[in-house]
Amino acid sequence: KAGVTQTPRYLIKTRGQQVTLSCSPISGHRSVSWYQQTPGQGLQFLFEYFSETQRNKGNFPGRFSGRQFSNSRSEMNVSTLELGDSALYLCASSLAGTGSSYEQYFGPGTRLTVT
Amino acid sequence: AQKVTQAQTEISVVEKEDVTLDCVYETRDTTYYLFWYKQPPSGELVFLIRRNSFDEQNEISGRYSWNFQKSTSSFNFTITASQVVDSAVYFCALSGTYNQGGKLIFGQGTELSVKP
Numbered sequence: 001k002a003g004v005t006q007t008p009r010y011l012i013k014t015r016g017q018q019v020t021l022s023c024s025p026i027s028g029h030r031s032v033s034w035y036q037q038t039p040g041q042g043l044q045f046l047f048e049y050f051s052e053t054q055r056n057k058g059n060f061p062g063r064f065s066g067r068q069f070s071n072s073r074s075e076m077n078v079s080t081l082e083l084g085d086s087a088l089y090l091c092a093s094s095l096a097g098t099g100s101s102y103e104q105y106f107g108p109g110t111r112l113t114v115t
Numbered sequence: 116a117q118k119v120t121q122a123q124t125e126i127s128v129v130e131k132e133d134v135t136l137d138c139v140y141e142t143r144d145t146t147y148y149l150f151w152y153k154q155p156p157s158g159e160l161v162f163l164i165r166r167n168s169f170d171e172q173n174e175i176s177g178r179y180s181w182n183f184q185k186s187t188s189s190f191n192f193t194i195t196a197s198q199v200v201d202s203a204v205y206f207c208a209l210s211g212t213y214n215q216g217g218k219l220i221f222g223q224g225t226e227l228s229v230k231p
Binding site for chain 2 (some may be wrong): 031032033035042043044045048050055056058088090092094102103104105106107108109
């Protein structure tokens with residue numbers, strides 16, 4: 001089975017721009033979660049999508065948004081980029097439904113640099 | 116609120132030494148899940164283990180073993196006879212259940228360096 005794929009792998013943007021990152025989950029996985037990893041804050045949960053609905057949300061400003069398509073692929077968008085948004089953005093997929101918690105499998109990440 | 120603490124920021128050992136990575140968690144949930152992930156220099160997080168709150172049995176997988184103690188809210192990870200390839204950052208994580216399963220709360224990570 002193919003793993004989680006993320007595109008693009010690297011991205012350089014300028015302050016004020018917006019960016020869209022894409023994630024394709026493992027086949028059959030319906031849950032997709034997004035995380036931001038920075039040296040200072042570590043790994044922080046952004047949001048989770050399950051069956052095209054946002055099911056959980058972390059403590060990030062509204063500039064961070066996402067969506068999930070009917071094939072479970074997900075995108076996240078960051079508008080009005082700030083220097084502090086420079087980070088590794090990780091996507092993870094799992095079988096998570098309701099009533100349990102399954103292991104998440106992570107993609108290689110998108111390294112975003114904001115200048 | 117849920118929280119995971121990995122007090123050891125960095126650990127350095129010599130190959131073949133045993134090493135234990137500590138993880139302490141906080142949660143008000145009665146049902147929850149604990150995880151360990153490995154992040155090698157390549158950057159991709161690799162799943163190692165999942166344990167639910169009702170299963171306190173220790174687990175061993177090759178050179179890896181995990182000790183879960185609800186009484187002390189700890190889920191420690193031991194690598195026996197460490198190897199250079201074990202060098203990585205290791206993360207402990209916690210999630211709830213029901214509709215919280217897709218949200219992992221990570222500790223700050225422990226960077227393990229195994230020297231030849």
